[in-house]
Amino acid sequence: MNDLAAQTLGAQFVALAREGASLFSAMSRSRPVSDQGQYACAILDGDGRLIAQDQGEPSHLAAVQSTVAHLLDAFAFNIGDGDVILSGDPHCGGTWCGVLTLARPLFFDGDLRFVAALRFALPDLSGEIPGLFQPHAHEIWQEALRVTPVKLIEASAAQQDLRRYLLRNTRAPRVLDNDLKAAVRVTGHIGARIAAQVDHRGLGASTRAAEARIAYSRARAEAHLAEVACGRAAAQGIGLVVEHDEAGLAIDLDGTDGISGSASNMTLAATRAVALSQLAGELIEDGALAQGLLDAIAVRCSDNCILAAKAPAAVSLGWRITAPKFAAALAEATGTVSLFAPPVPLLMMFEEIGSVPESHPAAISPGFVRTANGSGSDAASGRRRLMSVEMTEIEGRLSVASREATETGMVAEVVVMAEGFEAITVPGGPEPEITQSEPLERKRSAVLSLAPGARIRFDYPAIGRDSDARV
């Protein structure tokens, strides 16, 4: 096999990861997946090295590989054909609670050669407050269920006890059940396609193609990162130095704050995702995300760093609050533009706690921070879709009263239509402004009781943007 054959087979891995992501996003019933693009699909080799990946938003850039590496490590001597393994622990390669990574090991000639993986966010996975944001958490255990590496399917037999356990630990069991099935099916589809490729081209050709893709991503990363300007920055608790090293680029976080007692910590996988977005976004968009690129950006920090928090640190607000600060510092150090906007006003709305057996918590933010050239939202928003005014009203919880551009950005106002809803305002960004005829009661720490007719105003700043001669 020559390099060309490796390249064309490698391109098939990329196409397959895209196909898997596209299929899963269509099959999922989870709003974080369908509305916010919180999913990724990847193919890895038997050693857990990333061959190809496609994702709906950038928080997953490093987390799929690091989680699968943890999974393979956890089951090192107990993994076989027909297994499907699962993890949802921010401190085992993940980013925050409520995001699961499902991996299907693929065996050929008796050896583990490839892994098909899907990572996806759920609307809820228990925790004090419905949804995935826990504003007052100090420890990971307050945030959600930590799903440590487990086998969802063993030797092709579904582990019903585990499934039941998971479904009892979410407020949205039907969504979780559907999405687990969807992920199992999509990874099965990818497995079948890789098996067909191996059948046609031979195992040697496929494994060499995987190696070639990793080497290719390494070569592209080296060429690209060599052009990145080095420098240092210190602001908002983030102190860092970006410098070239033998592997590519190193980010030294020595001047960064230590772990926060709040939920604004970030795991290393989340921090690496910001660095990858900020420093190699265009390579990722061009299909060059593979192990070679992951290995080319090193993050050095102490065990106590807010950007590489370890258990039991709470992390549910890290991506929202700390990631934009880290991106801004990286941008300053490298003389580029930050791809992450400051946090938007955000409300987590849910059925009154304790009132219903099944709840559908929803993140409400009817607008977005527009990028400097007005082309849409920031990179962190990925494939997020702005809520449709009409569909929102039809669903019955809210009506959008207005949503327009302003001199300073965008303003949207929504009205609560139904009884029995509560909410929290998610810290970090500007607070949504709530007005209602009844007193705005704060129950159970930060939980607000919303009355029908309550008006909620969301104000979004513009970043580096002309007012566009607003008329």
Add this chain to the structure above:
Amino acid sequence: MIAWNLGIDVGGTFTDVVLTDESGERHTTKTPTTLDQSDGVLAGIEKVAQEAGATCDAVLANCGVIVHGTTVATNALLEYRGAKVGLLTTEGFRDELEFRRSYKESTFDPRLKAPHQICPRSFRLGIPERLTKTGEVLIPLDEDAVRNAVLRFREAGTESIAVCYLFSFVDPSHERRTSEIIREMAPETFISLSCDVLPEVREYERVSTTVVNAYVGPLIQRYVSHLEIKLRDRGFKGELFIMQSNGGMSTAAESGRHAVGTLLSGPAGGVTAAGWLGGLSGYKDLMIVDMGGTSCDIAVIRDLAPQTTTQSWVARYRIALPMLDIHTVGAGGGSVAWIDDGGALRVGPESAGSIPGPACYGRGGTRPTTTDANLILGLLNADYFLGGEMKLDLEAARRAVKSHVADALGLHVEEAAQAISEIINNNMANASHLVTTRRGLDPSGLALVAAGGAGALHAGRQAELLGMSTIIVPAAAPVFCALGDTVAHLKVNDARTYLTSVQDLDLTELNRLFAEMEARARERLGGQNVTSSFETRRSLDLRYVGEVHEVTIPLRTRTRRVTALNIEATLRSFHDAHEQLYSHKDPSHPVELLTVRIEYFGLRKAPREKGAEFGDEDPSQAIKGKRAITFADGRHETAVYAGEALRAGHFIHGPAAVESWGTTIMICPGQEALIDAFGNCIIENGRSA
């Protein structure tokens, strides 16, 4: 007296014309596309008439139907040369068009510019009015505000006004009253109401489609009227139809009102032709791959029905009308080969276009393209490009491939050309796989229809890569879209959002909606002179409660009135379709209805096809020479056949090449080809790569 029919497709470079008569006789030609497309159309008719031994005036005088695929709307949108549009929206929502539901074409590109505003903010005005989701009036229409807005638009010189109010698909009365006011104050203005263009839920999709309709509408109206006058001046007494993005044709008047429906007018002809060809050749499930100079269009046909989508984007604007689902990949004859900074060979998406074009065109191009690689590999004949009308410069191709690819990769020129060819084939195969997988299909179950100038060169290898057994290269491949124009039916789509759980479905209301839509569609269809046979296809957009994506399911009914049993049968189809698309179904899960749809057809009599008698299998008399051609498995001394000398029944073993004007067919080693009764080349492929 011969009664003629004309199909005319205007492409970027050529205007293709197909002239048929009642006996099935067909004449085809190509003529250069002109700035004023109607000039090229007339020139094409002139030329094809000569080929038929008639005059242009005589053909037009006896021509009952002209179906025209035009790029006027597409070009106006792509080049942002449309009408000056004013937009009226519900107060508080005038920026939805610009917000685009925060959609971005690139996640990470900080330099990505916002799309050109075809309706800038100063031309978007909010009107106090608001309906609820059930159609109750929350805020009455402020007619004075409408009048003031129209005055302002008139002063600003708008030619066209789009109106899109929230929930107008539930009750269009506010939009209709607004239209009356505009008509009173500015009778010459083109009006585009969202309740007419796209009466469906989701305001961004609706406003974008409605504004694009307003943007291209006046141009289409002017063009069609201008063309019609020219045709009438030359004696045309028949009816002019315009090819629609949904694969059907519509009257000139309807095309003007619903101009947004002509955005895929050109490529739609090719897909329609493929469906017709599949029926003729006995293949119901097809994938059409139309490879031209800059890109490759891929579409799927199932059970002879071209698949449609409501998810299209054109020039960065969302078009939510049902359009043929044509997936475009940046892979064409002019796609440029280059080495990226990781040392990998890439082909496309940048294209050398026709000027300067591939290096071998000798028009100043120096960068290597797919066509250069094909020439080096022997797939193309330097002396027989466009039937010999254009000579290709092999040495220029070799220089380009050597300096930009071979030297950089340490390969021989032939190896580099082979690599370029393999990359482009793989790019197309990967895209084709995605197109089929999204529909829950396996490409190996489809027959591949190869169209476009470069389609038949690559189809053999495509079939190997996708594991497809059959390739159909149409006899009319060089004018395939125009052929589609001659076989298209009249077609109107209509839809209404009707939100309800299927369990609570009110059959009386559903039947009332269908009856209303059918009556409206009949009115819009027109063309009663060319058809007296009508067909309605009804469908429902269904989804499991909680899902975001709906699936369009044909309604299973044989009667006009939909019954509970019909709904049950349709639900079963939904579960099965869901399983095919998404690998699972859940018959116990509640299902909800979002939109009811109809496709209303005015059926035209199928053109008579003259099938030839099968003759001798031996095609050796058509061999015009031999040359070395490099296929994926290596170099082969290959027989080259003259396409015009092949006859029905001729059987060709690969490797072989068939050269005709405008297209070269590659039959790969191991493949077998048969010329069918209609001159199509049917290739059987037994290999997969």
